[in-house]
Amino acid sequence: MTLDLSLIPDGGLHWLAASGEHAGIVLSSRIRLARNLAGFAFPPRAREGERLRVLHQLRSAAGRVPSLRDAACIRVDECTPQERQLLHERHLVSRELAGLEHGPGALGVAAGAVLLTGEAGVMVNEEDHIRLQVFRSGFDIAGALRESERLDRELGAEVPYAWHREFGYLTACPTNTGTGMRASVLIHLPGLVLTQEIAKVLQGLQHMGLTYRGLYGEGSDVLGNLFQISNQTTLGRSEDELADQLVRVVRRVIEREEEARRVLLRDAGYIIEDKLWRAFGTLRHARTLPADEAMNLLSGVRLAAGLNLLPGLSVYTLNKLLIFSQTAHLAHAEGRVLTEGEANLARAKYVRTVLANEAKLPG
Amino acid sequence: MTLDLSLIPDGGLHWLAASGEHAGIVLSSRIRLARNLAGFAFPPRAREGERLRVLHQLRSAAGRVPSLRDAACIRVDECTPQERQLLHERHLVSRELAGLEHGPGALGVAAGAVLLTGEAGVMVNEEDHIRLQVFRSGFDIAGALRESERLDRELGAEVPYAWHREFGYLTACPTNTGTGMRASVLIHLPGLVLTQEIAKVLQGLQHMGLTYRGLYGEGSDVLGNLFQISNQTTLGRSEDELADQLVRVVRRVIEREEEARRVLLRDAGYIIEDKLWRAFGTLRHARTLPADEAMNLLSGVRLAAGLNLLPGLSVYTLNKLLIFSQTAHLAHAEGRVLTEGEANLARAKYVRTVLANEAKLPG
Numbered sequence: 109m110t111l112d113l114s115l116i117p118d119g120g121l122h123w124l125a126a127s128g129e130h131a132g133i134v135l136s137s138r139i140r141l142a143r144n145l146a147g148f149a150f151p152p153r154a155r156e157g158e159r160l161r162v163l164h165q166l167r168s169a170a171g172r173v174p175s176l177r178d179a180a181c182i183r184v185d186e187c188t189p190q191e192r193q194l195l196h197e198r199h200l201v202s203r204e205l206a207g208l209e210h211g212p213g214a215l216g217v218a219a220g221a222v223l224l225t226g227e228a229g230v231m232v233n234e235e236d237h238i239r240l241q242v243f244r245s246g247f248d249i250a251g252a253l254r255e256s257e258r259l260d261r262e263l264g265a266e267v268p269y270a271w272h273r274e275f276g277y278l279t280a281c282p283t284n285t286g287t288g289m290r291a292s293v294l295i296h297l298p299g300l301v302l303t304q305e306i307a308k309v310l311q312g313l314q315h316m317g318l319t320y321r322g323l324y325g326e327g328s329d330v331l332g333n334l335f336q337i338s339n340q341t342t343l344g345r346s347e348d349e350l351a352d353q354l355v356r357v358v359r360r361v362i363e364r365e366e367e368a369r370r371v372l373l374r375d376a377g378y379i380i381e382d383k384l385w386r387a388f389g390t391l392r393h394a395r396t397l398p399a400d401e402a403m404n405l406l407s408g409v410r411l412a413a414g415l416n417l418l419p420g421l422s423v424y425t426l427n428k429l430l431i432f433s434q435t436a437h438l439a440h441a442e443g444r445v446l447t448e449g450e451a452n453l454a455r456a457k458y459v460r461t462v463l464a465n466e467a468k469l470p471g
Numbered sequence: 472m473t474l475d476l477s478l479i480p481d482g483g484l485h486w487l488a489a490s491g492e493h494a495g496i497v498l499s500s501r502i503r504l505a506r507n508l509a510g511f512a513f514p515p516r517a518r519e520g521e522r523l524r525v526l527h528q529l530r531s532a533a534g535r536v537p538s539l540r541d542a543a544c545i546r547v548d549e550c551t552p553q554e555r556q557l558l559h560e561r562h563l564v565s566r567e568l569a570g571l572e573h574g575p576g577a578l579g580v581a582a583g584a585v586l587l588t589g590e591a592g593v594m595v596n597e598e599d600h601i602r603l604q605v606f607r608s609g610f611d612i613a614g615a616l617r618e619s620e621r622l623d624r625e626l627g628a629e630v631p632y633a634w635h636r637e638f639g640y641l642t643a644c645p646t647n648t649g650t651g652m653r654a655s656v657l658i659h660l661p662g663l664v665l666t667q668e669i670a671k672v673l674q675g676l677q678h679m680g681l682t683y684r685g686l687y688g689e690g691s692d693v694l695g696n697l698f699q700i701s702n703q704t705t706l707g708r709s710e711d712e713l714a715d716q717l718v719r720v721v722r723r724v725i726e727r728e729e730e731a732r733r734v735l736l737r738d739a740g741y742i743i744e745d746k747l748w749r750a751f752g753t754l755r756h757a758r759t760l761p762a763d764e765a766m767n768l769l770s771g772v773r774l775a776a777g778l779n780l781l782p783g784l785s786v787y788t789l790n791k792l793l794i795f796s797q798t799a800h801l802a803h804a805e806g807r808v809l810t811e812g813e814a815n816l817a818r819a820k821y822v823r824t825v826l827a828n829e830a831k832l833p834g
């Protein structure tokens with residue numbers, strides 16, 4: 109199959125808009141619900157035929173749900189490795205569903221698919237039969253929760269969920285049982301990293317029942333000072349309680365980040381300014397940019413924009429750079445597979461062109 | 472005394488013009504002649520009264536020499552430490568005459584002075600009574616030699632030089648005895664440094680009777696891939712022979728540098744391009760720039776200009792940046808003494824302003 113991104117509403121990038129509360133610090137908010145169909149083995153234990161039956165049943169149910177009727181359905185297992193990588197870079201499918209855990213050339217998960225609307229997605233045959241996700245730009249867990257609950261009700265009216273009156277929603281991995289919900293924010297914390305307070309903050313999360321991951325979920329490295337903060341437990345409390353707890357703690361983290369930025373400017377103003385302008389200078393002029401370096405430099409430029417040192421540069425431009433400077437996106441733009449070296453050249457060219465066009469700078 | 476730079480013809484920066492042969496690689500050519508007056512102790516052994524008599528005799532002689540009649544006479548020992556530093560940064564007085572060898576706050580050498588015309592200078596009461604220097608922009612040892620010989624003849628007709636029929640011109644240090652001549656070029660060799668051939672080239676110089684130093688003469692570090700190559704011996708051969716030997720060897724060094732640049736572009740084109748553009752990006756945007764780092768980054772940008780990667784930037788602009796980004800020059804521009812931290816801020820501002828105004832770049 110050739111992935112036609114134009115079929116996906118908003119290209120699946122609604123969450124990139126840099127709108128919403130605290131959009132300079134919180135890139136996006138996400139609610140993910142894990143659900144399974146009664147009467148079928150969980151995907152990791154199901155043969156291909158059974159997985160296909162799950163997929164067909166869900167597609168047919170989605171056709172009866174108004175909000176999902178016009179969703180694009182992408183058979184991830186029929187995509188090329190590059191296309192799956194691209195969907196993953198766009199946060200539309202998990203690393204697992206894209207089959208990326210077994211190396212860049214591995215097959216996608218059999219009968220794996222994703223239904224995509226503007227701000228919601230339904231992953232099929234990932235670890236659970238259904239992983240329903242709603243993304244919002246900025247800090248809007250409440251909005252994402254409302255929308256995900258609505259979709260969940262509508263879909264649940266069309267298919268029988270595996271549910272237990274004592275445990276709640278049953279899932280392949282017991283850590284998701286109960287509400288099956290994970291609420292998370294993708295948050296940029298360069299101030300806390302530079303003031304070296306980040307370890308204390310991350311430790312604090314755990315005492316509050318929260319956890320953190322890198323940009324691309326479980327097991328991914330923290331790059332560019334971007335963290336995904338989410339609830340750790342799913343059982344024993346309601347969705348609202350879990351979401352409220354996350355919102356309360358994240359609000360406190362945002363305050364601490366803002367305080368850290370004030371302290372940096374007050375105590376080390378020109379050192380920070382220098383560091384961030386140098387990051388900008390490298391992004392603006394380098395001719396080859398490895399992915400990790402680009403991410404870390406973009407983090408610096410994002411902080412500079414947040415501190416009003418780079419008033420000409422919008423948070424939306426930075427969000428766009430973050431996603432579109434990734435290897436599969438660059439390869440898609442060039443219409444061919446790129447080696448790592450070629451991707452580094454293409455990345456440098458893409459980044460410096462965007463910055464040349466979109467950053468209106470003082471001397 | 473307050474140093475009035477406007478009294479010095481061309482500000483003493485005639486050699487900065489980036490004109491002349493191979494000006495992209497050879498910044499300047501210099502002939503220096505060491506002379507002493509008969510009947511006076513060499514300066515290191517002379518008391519202040521004797522040194523003052525030497526100075527008065529030389530000033531009065533200079534008044535009778537047409538090319539020196541309008542020279543600015545600067546009493547280096549009456550300058551502030553910052554002014555002496557500035558004269559040294561401009562290569563108009565030696566480290567020794569400026570008294571900088573004993574720390575930045577030390578006194579200038581007693582009765583030390585310099586007479587300055589557009590392209591020539593006469594240091595008085597340095598290690599020898601007279602250090603006559605002629606600078607030319609680019610690679611022009613022959614021109615500098617002709618001019619220095621003319622001045623030497625004219626001055627020698629007015630004062631009695633200490634001369635011995637067997638040893639030639641007598642000097643305070645025996646290594647200068649004979650012709651008293653040092654011919655040197657200030658040469659930029661980043662290609663040979665990057666291809667790691669520089670050690671072999673520098674070693675080769677010694678077999679040819681030449682030696683090298685850093686940007687600011689004896690004992691100074693090599694910074695920014697800038698080398699001063701000069702003759703090591705002054706005795707036993709004529710001025711012309713010594714100068715011809717230097718010219719022959721430097722011509723060969725220039726060829727090797729050009730060859731190294733071709734090899735770099737051929738074998739590592741985009742790595743080099745990336746390295747040099749990053750240097751440009753840092754200079755163009757940094758908010759604080761230590762002196763050594765600035766020199767090394769400017770070396771990269773100079774190489775980029777030489778490889779036609781930065782077609783909008785002139786060699787003259789780079790020469791100007793090299794001199795005017797130094798601490799005493801920055802302090803002079805700001806009209807006050809700067810701490811190291813303040814100088815780093817002022818340097819970054821000066822460099823990025825010049826580059827913003829003078830580098831017309833493609834995206």
